[in-house]
Amino acid sequence: MACEPFDIANVPGPAALGVVATPEAMASVVSSARRPLLVVGSEILRDDFYLDVAIEIGRKGIPIAATGHSIKGFVQKGYTDNVHIINLHELTNCLRDPEWRGLDGGGSYDVVIFFGILYYYASQMLSCIRNFCVRPLMRAISIDRYFHPNAAMSFPNFRPKDEDKYKEMLKKFVENIRR
Amino acid sequence: MACEPFDIANVPGPAALGVVATPEAMASVVSSARRPLLVVGSEILRDDFYLDVAIEIGRKGIPIAATGHSIKGFVQKGYTDNVHIINLHELTNCLRDPEWRGLDGGGSYDVVIFFGILYYYASQMLSCIRNFCVRPLMRAISIDRYFHPNAAMSFPNFRPKDEDKYKEMLKKFVENIRR
Amino acid sequence: MAKGILDVAGLENVRIFIGEVAEEEEEWEPMGPHPKPGITTLRNWDFKLLQRYKPFYAPFCDMCCLCTYGKCDLSGNKKGACGIRMDAQQGRIVLLACLIGCTAHAGHARHLLHDLIRKFGRDAPIDFGPEIAVEAPLTRLITGIRPKTIGDMEEVLDYIEEQIVQLSDALHTGQEGSFLDFESKALHMGMLDSLAKEVADIIQIAAYKLPSSHPGGGPDVPLVEVGLGTVDTSKPVILVIGHNVPPAADIADYLMEHGLEDAVELAGICCTAHDTTRYYPKAKIVCALGRQLRAIRLGIADVIVVDEQCIRADIVELAQKTFTPVIATNDKALHGLEDRTYDEPDKVVKDLVEGKVPGVLILDPERVGEVAVKTAMQIAPKRRAMKIIMDDEEFQRWVRLCYQCGNCTLACPNGLRIGSAMAKAATGDTKPLAELFDLCVGCGRCEQVCKRHIPIVDVITKAAYPYVRQERGKARVGRGPVWDTEIRDVGAPIVLGTIPGVIAIIGCGNYPNGTRDAYLITKEFADRNYIVVLTGCMAIDAALWKDEEGRGVYETHHGRFDAGGVINIGSCVSNAHIHGACIKIASIYARRNLRGNYEEIADYILNRVGACGVAWGAMSQKAASIATGFNRLGVPAVVGPHGTKYRRAYLGRPDIEDDWKIIDARDGTEYRFEPAPQHLLVACETVEEALPMIAKLCFRPSDTDRGRSIKLTHYIDLHEKYLGCLPPDWHLFVRTATDLPIARREELLKRLEDEHGWKIDWERKRILEGPMRPYDPSFDPTNLPRLIRKKKE
């Protein structure tokens, strides 16, 4: 099922079959990924809760690319183990190269999770991934509070008053990741 | 529910919330219309069945705009009572004018039914109606074998081998029109 | 006196650099009111047209994505973040299309002029022979310049380029807000487009001595071979593709200089094909754009030379698959290839023949011939040993692999039902597949979505192969300008209506129903004594069909610009000669002043010259600007159904009386008049619908009763033939009984009486009451109050 993009006119085309997915479904994609990557942006600094979610995912062994100025939060929390500072443009540019050595030298990723990234910047980067990371196929999912037609899977749009519901979804997502 | 447009890249934008509708639902819109109009194009000449469908609709008192060279079929069938020859571009141009006197002098229409029109020509005219016939609102529905995102309602895409299913749908549509 | 340095005696220390030297300015005609018009100069004329033929918009997309405020959702005529509304945005996109189209022509013209001046000098004379005195009607009309040499066209291009930039500026976010003004700008762009085309064609005719009115030109141009089946692949084959002839001309020169005319095939696609045959009639026209992909895939070319426009963007990738090296010759289309212009030719040839590089750039046309010919000759034997065409077994394997998923149909711009044809072929019946060959526009979109990776285009081509090998027709070589002497002969019959119309069949081949349409339209009108002129892809496609006796339209009809003629004018840029012919009718036949007098001439043409453009397969941005240029000059056009994707039409509303007022220039009386012509731009769904529409758009207020009666005859006849009945609006065009078709006068008078309530004097067979205006043979219609000669008291 699709949904209205958070930016109403963000209608990229027929292949943008982004679907609204349950946290469980997304977690299962992440769980079965060969090399997943969590990409976080500045919006995780809105609230400690989000930072904690990211750290929890990181603790499950999923490396974190800290884009925007999100690294600031990790530093403050004292969690920087598998956190790599990189600009989102730079990161996406690397992702489209199947030969890329990865943030840790272990090669590129097959599933990337976008989290806390400004909607339209994220959308453009997801578009790059969807259009150019096809051989091998890379799947990008968004766990932001927006529907992202350019992501393979994302949540629906949440209103400010539904923030709690969104947090519930995130919790479920994290719980269900098995690695 | 939406569906893939028959021309895959025919993705006009967010407001193109064309829905796949049942023949009954479409018939009910037509039944409750103040002034409906059936617009037929050259593809009704593919098969007598379609011509007969159009004539049956015409017999229910719904005037017919015969575009393309579809008039030829009506003439051959000897049914020309409420059939008006007009080019589809010309007709749509009139439709966008709320002051238009109509094909019979009775004023413009509130529901137009597209039938047997080349997909992309129909799509463009439906786009004009959707974008510009907003005050007062005109609803355009398509009973062609294509999904039309620019129509308010249309059928899904039918494959050649599903022609019979499509014919069934048309029959139901006609049966359910009450005027 | 040439450009240069002048030392003036007595002024020893002053050296005068002389740029433009005008010869003693011979006042060949007084300057009209609007030389080198700017954006607003002809705005009033545009607004007149736009008021009668209101822009109609069918958005192809609801969104605008032109700046980073976007995407903006404009649906329901909403405004974007910059404040633009959907209607203005559509006008903006139309202007954008016309910009791209016009710059394609103007860019080509400028590039060509540089090359031609380098080769032939600025002073190469524009001399089109004894029958052509008005050598450059659009140039004279728009700029007020009468060019004598190709160098004189520099000033014309300066003007065009300046205006283009001004118009393009208006596309920026936060500029024009009115759709009417966007349209006026698009019309201005269309006019510039027509002028650029004239420049391009005139300089190449002048420099290369292409057909004009020198011996062998005009109606006497030779026939050339057209069709996929005409290429003799036993010889090395050079395939030229594009629109800019110098590289192809250089190849022809090389062949002639080295006596290789019979040893090497020179064949072309699209307009370069036309122009090559105008220079070298041994060249063959393989096909129009729609067959390009298939021609390349068939592997007939040993070397492909591309210049600019209408070249497949994946040309290098495609050519690689058939081991065909590519020589790119134009900076518009470099395809990432390496520039080898000034390398040793033999080294370049070696690299190409050995497949070390997929292709090269050779940007100096005079260095293309040697490399192309040598490469073709050396690589041909190697390539002949390769298997390129699919064999029967492979064909069967593919058609069986198809599981009728329908993806290809959804991807196909024409919605062709490929799957079911494959299924039929799997059972042994290849006919449905073969029939797709002519319906297909060769775009290749289907193949990319086939999950089974079926090379659909090749499979269709294979099914149609027997037909393809026989695809051979003949076309007259593009003849370029219509002769002044021809105009003298046909001016009166056209204006009076007794030659019922000039039908200009132009543009690309984005057809829903195959090349047959091009043939049918041509034949139907030529048989009815219209003058049929063709250019570009249509001129090629129309040659592919034959009558029962196996003769094509160029063979069955004469090539004079006269009733019943079927004339290949030439390439896309030769379209300008169609404008030229209309303008010359005003100037030569009607003796209107030409110079800087666009508005008056356009008004004349709109009211009196029953010409109608048909861009049945209009695809490109050029087609958009071409049509818009015809429209500003008062020539209506009919497009095929894909043409609705241009988003805009110019449609008249006969039911709105106020839109149809015209002035009699004799005394200023205003009349309501018949919708003649009814539209400036309209799409038809099918060719059956188009035929009577084209005939209808040839009506003009100036028609005499005899002319009107002839036009009405054809309009009614075509309507009855293809739509099965009388047209619903034939009576609108009746002013007097003698307007009626002679053979059916009685019947139609009866209908006027019965169906329309007109009063008829049956005794004298005259109409007493009914028509919206009286018929007056000396009616002098105009839309321009300033042309009223004497105000009525």
Added chain:
Amino acid sequence: MAKGILDVAGLENVRIFIGEVAEEEEEWEPMGPHPKPGITTLRNWDFKLLQRYKPFYAPFCDMCCLCTYGKCDLSGNKKGACGIRMDAQQGRIVLLACLIGCTAHAGHARHLLHDLIRKFGRDAPIDFGPEIAVEAPLTRLITGIRPKTIGDMEEVLDYIEEQIVQLSDALHTGQEGSFLDFESKALHMGMLDSLAKEVADIIQIAAYKLPSSHPGGGPDVPLVEVGLGTVDTSKPVILVIGHNVPPAADIADYLMEHGLEDAVELAGICCTAHDTTRYYPKAKIVCALGRQLRAIRLGIADVIVVDEQCIRADIVELAQKTFTPVIATNDKALHGLEDRTYDEPDKVVKDLVEGKVPGVLILDPERVGEVAVKTAMQIAPKRRAMKIIMDDEEFQRWVRLCYQCGNCTLACPNGLRIGSAMAKAATGDTKPLAELFDLCVGCGRCEQVCKRHIPIVDVITKAAYPYVRQERGKARVGRGPVWDTEIRDVGAPIVLGTIPGVIAIIGCGNYPNGTRDAYLITKEFADRNYIVVLTGCMAIDAALWKDEEGRGVYETHHGRFDAGGVINIGSCVSNAHIHGACIKIASIYARRNLRGNYEEIADYILNRVGACGVAWGAMSQKAASIATGFNRLGVPAVVGPHGTKYRRAYLGRPDIEDDWKIIDARDGTEYRFEPAPQHLLVACETVEEALPMIAKLCFRPSDTDRGRSIKLTHYIDLHEKYLGCLPPDWHLFVRTATDLPIARREELLKRLEDEHGWKIDWERKRILEGPMRPYDPSFDPTNLPRLIRKKKE
């Protein structure tokens, strides 16, 4: 000798018309290798850039809708019907954006030149005072022309227009197939854009005597008032909007001639505001583009005069709502209004004042002043009697009507959460709504989707009204060209790196985080002794914030082109002086030949001039072409997050060693080098991220150790300040211990040893092993093998 007719004695019958007369051609500098480059001339340079900074594409749309074969679905890098792939299509769209941007500048320049020549003559001298000898660095560099009068710029524009048309041609269906060649063309377009801007600004400086190096110019330009709160609405207010100053200058002239300077307010939005203050410092700068809608809605203007670019497309409709008549003055933006240029001014004024017409066209700038001033003066009393601003009651009604449906948020380009702010306001807390004022870009998209028809923009403005009324700042007037004498002083420190960089803050205001960013970036770098130059909307927005003591950045920092300066260069076209400053460093400080020598100078700048553009709110097509023009000249740029919608970035990959090779021109030795600069175009998500990125993009291979140490200090410091930690890549920039920030040398050496395994000689505090290249103060870096002076044996 002027243009004209020359009668030569002894040649009585020959009249020589003299066009261009060159004075004795003073060989001011030998011509370089590339005067007036064409599409392919600098392709090798482009390919060098594109090989290191590979185009990165993020499609904004998967489809192409440019011809009637479409729409084509290109997703997954599929090909369209013409054979184009997604990557090439993105390059094509980038070229299209640059085309529109470049034609906006070039069209403006040409239009302006026509007007200025008419008013001041072709011979109006280009004389920028004692401190400026290199008057037109881009013109000299690109065309090889040294202009002496404004008329000399005609030839420059001819060149630009010709090239633009050539490039636009390449957009046509079936042209370029390679994304690299589309990018090379975009870079060419960007270069033309820079040149067009220079022409536009130079001729207006020359003609109107705007600030240059005559007394009162340069660092000594006055301060002017900026902000919505600065307009004195007790007087009649004329609001000028756009980019083309002649109509505004005419208004200023009229005010001055009639002693009305204190009776009438002349205020402006966008670049016309800048240029008006350059001419008439009593004028006020109301705001940048982002506040335009709100400024109009506030009804402060009694008459609005628009020229071209960045004007709301719905200006007439908006102005109608506040009873403000509109005078449109430019043929790019006619808005469907009637042309009243040559009407009796008083008649026009009467019609406007009485509201008979919503606006008029006055296309001759010299006829605008009278009408605008009289209209404003006559209509002001009438308008003062009207209620335009919403009252408190109405405000409460609206905020209560909101039912938090969220439609506005989905429509808002910045996703602003309007509904919840409305809800808060309904409970009496208007702060959240008021806070939206500076986050909002004033596009109005929200209002159109509100089912309750809430005038959201007005509601927000009302909530912020107390703040709005106080929005008052000061900006230095746009000073135009940097002085040659300033370059002499800063050339060395910039190239050596001791002035750590030139930060050019330019472009539009499509910000996610308010105008505060513009201020913050300016202040952060100026405080660190970078040279900060600003233009256009950014130069306006940066003036709106203040430090704790209430002083703006223009007040706290000097206006010299020197360390710590904050310089308003001027309008968008004044950007050319930033290029100019970089070029002059190469020419004046480093004595490189300038004339026709683009490639070498760009190479010089890329390797040595630590300049970085910041287009934080880049919105328009002009911003696209401006950035691309900087990039071709070797200047990197950082854009804000909306900038990703331009679809393309130029990103370096430090992890790919082969991409980072550079030659020492002394002997041709090739070195692997640090990524300096790392990108040519990159977007940052937040200003916190952008600040260290900007600092990083100021590294250059030519930095001396002292310079490098200063640059590294700021890079590290900004990273720590805004991102909380050391940057991950600081070590890449260390060649020797003296490159390290002095204060932290020890600590960082330790880190190099521990974290990166470098070998340190702790005794002498030297690095023994680790850096990718040695530090050599006389290293002469280049990317051009032809510049190697003496090949190594």
